[in-house]
Amino acid sequence: MGVVLFILFIQIAYVTVSTLRLIVMMKGNAKLAAVISFGEIFIYMIGLATVLDNMDTWYNLVVYCLGFAIGVYTGSLIEEKMAMGYVMVQVITRREDSDMPRQLREEGFGVTSWLGEGLSGERLVLMVLTKRKRQKELVNHVKRIDPQAFLVSYEPKTFVGGFWLKRAQ
Template sequence: MQDFFYTYLNEDTLWVYSYIILPILIFLARLTDVSLSTLRIVLVTMGKRNIAPLIGFIEAFVWLLAIGQIMQNLTNIMSYLAYAGGFAMGTYLGIWLEQKIALGIVMVRIITGKTADSLIYKLKDTNYRFTHLKAEGKYGDVGVVFSIVKRKELPKFLHLINTHNPNAFYTIENIRHVQNTDDIPTSDSGTFSRVVRKIKTIRK
């Protein structure tokens, strides 16, 4: 890599490569491999055995490129700063990407007061599947609602809870495996979605 840039730089401008171009390249390489590492860890915990190794391969390859440049420029303090900065920013970017992609499925456990009729009616109306149980808490009878939701649907689902049962207490847990993800509907109850679900039912 150095030879490539040295071809286009003279002795008076070599500092441009050492203190600007090289640190930027190291920063971008570290940004990439740490972001991929964050996504790979999430995929591993979800049991995605097909894509996680591929991401791991790319991650390791990019890391080798970055560390190789560090080893060739051990006296360049800007390389160290770029390496550390890329690691920090890559961690942030990886978390941001994971939240935006919203991979996986979660279980939402809702504990309501004595009555949750409004919430249950709305869950039925918006096509969410759930299980409702009657239970007893410290201060008397309560209702417990369990529902499996795709993470992409979670903001909409929580909005329903806060709108129709704002005093409810809920917890969210990651789910590693579900028997059939096709059975997990979305809140879209439009005509097209109903037709698609009908076709899937017929094919089964």
């Protein structure tokens, strides 16, 4: 039973660390990703060696696979809590005279707005930059102001210029 639990926990640890390394690398921090990868492969080799040494029982392999699945889930939960980086949220509201830009700025969000043309008339378009940790808060503010607003978000990779650059660093 001890070997089974060891295999499960070592695999969960490996895949969780692997997920975090991938996220750190995607965010552009190659040095930290390299450091994390050392621990990742160390954990992997210990787990693999343990499974290979105990191939006499089929359930060790099943537990190894189960640990992988749980590790993927755990890694995604940790990443969600870390919420590294920034998001750009585009908001389109039917209310072209909306006070939404001012209200969002008062809440500390960076907002650029302009009038756009939709299928049935003018729309107010907002580009809102915020930390990922505040994305849900932003969405809640927008929905409170205009429950019919259309939102799309994406993660910007590069920042050049603008007043937000000083605040983002």
